[in-house]
Amino acid sequence: MTKNVLDFEKPIFDLESKLEEMRKYQDTLDIAEEVKSLEEKVIHLKKAVYGNLTRWQRVQLARHPERPYTLDYIYLMTDDFIELHGDRYYKDDKAIVGGFAKMDDQTVMIIGHQKGRDTKSNLYRNFGMPNPEGYRKALRLMKLAEKFNKPVITLLDTPGAFPGIEAEENGQAEAIARNLLEMSRLKVPIIVVIIGEGASGGALGIGVGDRILMLQNTWYSVISPESCSSILWRSWDYKEQAAEALKLTAEDLLEQKIIDRIVPEPLGGAHKDHMQIATGLKKILMSELVALLKLKPEKLVQNRLKKFGSMGVYSE
Amino acid sequence: MGWFSRSKQNISPESQKRDIPDGQWVKCDGCQEIIHKNQMESNLWVCQKCNHHFRINSDNYISIIFDKGSFREMDKKMRSADPLKFTDTKTYKDRIESTIKKSNLYDAVKTGMGKVDGRRISFACMDFRFIGGSMGAVVGEKIARAIEKAFTNKIPMVIISQSGGARMMEGAYSLMQMAKTSAQLARLADAKIPYISILTDPTTGGTTASYAMLGDVIIAEPKALIGFAGPRVIKQTIGKDLPEGFQRSEFLLEHGFVDLIVNRKDLKAQLSQLFEYMS
Ligand SMILES: [Zn+2]
Numbered sequence: 001m002t003k004n005v006l007d008f009e010k011p012i013f014d015l016e017s018k019l020e021e022m023r024k025y026q027d028t029l030d031i032a033e034e035v036k037s038l039e040e041k042v043i044h045l046k047k048a049v050y051g052n053l054t055r056w057q058r059v060q061l062a063r064h065p066e067r068p069y070t071l072d073y074i075y076l077m078t079d080d081f082i083e084l085h086g087d088r089y090y091k092d093d094k095a096i097v098g099g100f101a102k103m104d105d106q107t108v109m110i111i112g113h114q115k116g117r118d119t120k121s122n123l124y125r126n127f128g129m130p131n132p133e134g135y136r137k138a139l140r141l142m143k144l145a146e147k148f149n150k151p152v153i154t155l156l157d158t159p160g161a162f163p164g165i166e167a168e169e170n171g172q173a174e175a176i177a178r179n180l181l182e183m184s185r186l187k188v189p190i191i192v193v194i195i196g197e198g199a200s201g202g203a204l205g206i207g208v209g210d211r212i213l214m215l216q217n218t219w220y221s222v223i224s225p226e227s228c229s230s231i232l233w234r235s236w237d238y239k240e241q242a243a244e245a246l247k248l249t250a251e252d253l254l255e256q257k258i259i260d261r262i263v264p265e266p267l268g269g270a271h272k273d274h275m276q277i278a279t280g281l282k283k284i285l286m287s288e289l290v291a292l293l294k295l296k297p298e299k300l301v302q303n304r305l306k307k308f309g310s311m312g313v314y315s316e
Numbered sequence: 317m318g319w320f321s322r323s324k325q326n327i328s329p330e331s332q333k334r335d336i337p338d339g340q341w342v343k344c345d346g347c348q349e350i351i352h353k354n355q356m357e358s359n360l361w362v363c364q365k366c367n368h369h370f371r372i373n374s375d376n377y378i379s380i381i382f383d384k385g386s387f388r389e390m391d392k393k394m395r396s397a398d399p400l401k402f403t404d405t406k407t408y409k410d411r412i413e414s415t416i417k418k419s420n421l422y423d424a425v426k427t428g429m430g431k432v433d434g435r436r437i438s439f440a441c442m443d444f445r446f447i448g449g450s451m452g453a454v455v456g457e458k459i460a461r462a463i464e465k466a467f468t469n470k471i472p473m474v475i476i477s478q479s480g481g482a483r484m485m486e487g488a489y490s491l492m493q494m495a496k497t498s499a500q501l502a503r504l505a506d507a508k509i510p511y512i513s514i515l516t517d518p519t520t521g522g523t524t525a526s527y528a529m530l531g532d533v534i535i536a537e538p539k540a541l542i543g544f545a546g547p548r549v550i551k552q553t554i555g556k557d558l559p560e561g562f563q564r565s566e567f568l569l570e571h572g573f574v575d576l577i578v579n580r581k582d583l584k585a586q587l588s589q590l591f592e593y594m595s
Contacts, residue, residue, distance in 0.1 A: 161545075162553075163545030165556075167545070168543050168550070168562070168563055171529070172544040173573075176544070177526050180494055181502045181505070184498055185499075201494065222486070228484055232484065242404075246487045256399065256489065258488050308496045311453075311489060312456055314396060
C-alpha cells in the first residue's frame with residue numbers, strides 16, 4: 001500500500017482501506033458477497049479515476065516520490081552496470097548518472113537524470129537538477145559509446161537544469177547547447193525515454209535522439225506548469241490551467257509528433273509495480289534498438305536532422 | 317524561461333522617446349545624459365559619454381552590418397499557427413495579432429542574405445519587440461532555413477540574439493526549436509563553414525542554450541545580460557543577492573564563454589576580419 005496518496009487518489013485509497021478491513025473478517029463473517037462487490041467497485045473506481053486524469057494530475061503522477069528513477073530502471077532492465085563518473089574537467093554531477101550495461105546481450109550506454117527519495121538523497125542528487133558538469137559528463141559518455149559503437153539510451157527525469165551562480169559561471173547554457181549539437185550528429189543510435197519530468201532545456205540537454213518515448217504518466221514541455229503560471233498569470237495559483245494550456249502529456253506530445261511512442265504504465269502509475277514497468281520498457285527498448293542498429297551511421301544522423309527539422313507548426 | 321523579465325535598464329529607445337514630450341530627446345540609462353535623437357542614430361544608438369549600448373531592433377542591426385541595399389529578407393511572412401490554441405489571461409492568437417500590428421513584424425526574427433564588405437553571408441537577427449524576442453516554431457524554422465542557406469551556398473552564418481528564451485505559448489514545440497537549430501549548426505560545422513554568434517541584451521533561456529552559445533566565435537555587445545536562468549529565478553532559488561556584474565558580457569568573457577566584446581561601431585569591421593581568417 002502506497003504511503004503517498006495524491007488528492008485525487010483519496011477515494012480509491014479509502015475504498016481500498018475499507019476492503020482490507022472487511023477481508024479481515026471474511027473468514028468469521030459471511031461477507032464474501034460484499035467483499036467481492038467492493039473489489040469490483042475498487043476496480044471500477046480506479047479505471048474511472050486513472051482513465052480520466054487531468055493534465056495536472058498527470059504532472060502529479062510524474063512526480064510521485066515512489067516512481068522508479070533512472071538507477072531503478074538500470075538495475076531492473078540491465079545486468080553488470082558499471083557506473084562511470086565525472087566530466088574530466090571539473091566534477092562528478094550526482095544529478096546525472098551513466099555507464100555501460102548489458103541489456104540482454106546488447107551492450108548499451110545508459111544515462112539519465114537521477115532524483116533522490118528522501119531529503120538526504122535529494123540534497124545529494126540536487127533534486128535531479130544538473131549543473132553544467134552533468135551535461136558534460138553525459139556527453140563524454142555518449143562520445144565513449146560512439147567510439148566503441150554502442151547505442152545510447154537516455155532516461156529523462158528532471159525539474160530543470162539548476163539555476164545557480166556556479167552553474168552560470170560554468171556555462172550551463174553552453175553545456176546544454178553543446179549536447180544538442182553533438183547528440184544531433186552522434187554516429188550511434190540514441191533512444192530517449194521520458195520517465196518522469198521533462199522540464200525544458202534541462203531535460204532536452206540529454207534528449208536528442210532517433211526515437212523519443214514517453215511513459216504514460218509523464219510530462220515534457222518548455223516550462224513547468226508552476227513557473228508558467230507565475231509568469232503568465234503572475235500568480236502560482238494557476239498551475240492546473242497552465243498544465244492544460246501547455247498540452248504537456250504523453251498523448252499530447254504524440255499528437256504533436258514530438259514523440260514516437262507511449263510506454264504504457266500499470267494502472268495507477270509506474271510506482272504501483274516497478275518490475276512491470278521496467279519489463280515493459282525493456283521489451284520496447286530492445287525492439288527499437290534492433291531496428292535502429294540496422295541503419296548506417298550516416299543515415300541515422302540524416303534522419304535525426306530531418307526528425308527535429310520537421311517539429312513545429314507555422315503558416316506562410 | 318523569462319522573456320518577460322524586462323530590466324528597467326534596458327528600455328528600448330522607442331519607449332524612452334515617449335517619456336520626453338517632444339520626442340526628440342532620450343535619457344541615457346548609463347549616465348543620465350540627455351541625448352538628441354539625431355545624435356543617437358549617427359552614433360549607432362550608443363551613448364558617447366558612457367558607452368551605454370541602447371537596445372536596438374533588427375532593422376537597425378541590418379543597417380549597421382550590411383552593405384547598403386544588399387540585404388534580402390527571406391520567409392518574411394512566416395507566422396505562428398498557434399498549434400496548442402494556447403490561452404492564459406488572453407489568447408495567444410490575440411497576442412500574436414496585436415504584436416504584429418504594434419511591431420510591424422510577423423515574428424521575433426528577421427532572416428536573409430546580404431553582403432558585408434562585399435562578402436555574401438546568411439543572417440538572422442532576433443527582435444525583442446516581438447513577445448520579448450521569444451523563440452517559437454517560426455523563429456526556429458526561419459533560423460534553421462537561414463543556416464541551411466549558409467550550408468548550400470557555402471557562405472558564413474551570423475546570428476544576432478536578443479531573446480528572453482523559448483516561447484511558452486508553443487509548449488514543447490518551442491523547446492524542440494533548440495534541437496532543430498543546433499542540428500543544422502552541427503551540419504554547418506561539419507562542412508567547415510564559419511558561424512559567428514552575436515549576443516545582445518538580453519540573451520537568456522533556450523536561445524542561449526542553443527545557437528547563441530554555439531558560434532565558432534562568440535561576440536557580445538558591452539554589458540549585455542547573457543545567461544541560461546534569469547537573474548530573478550536564480551535569486552529566488554539560492555536566496556542570496558547576485559554579485560555585481562553577474563551574467564553580463566564581461567562576466568561571461570572572464571569565465572570563458574565569450575570570445576570578445578565589441579562596440580557596435582566596430583562590429584562590421586570585426587566580422588569582416590573574422591570571415592577572412594575563417595575562410
Ligand atoms: Zn550614457
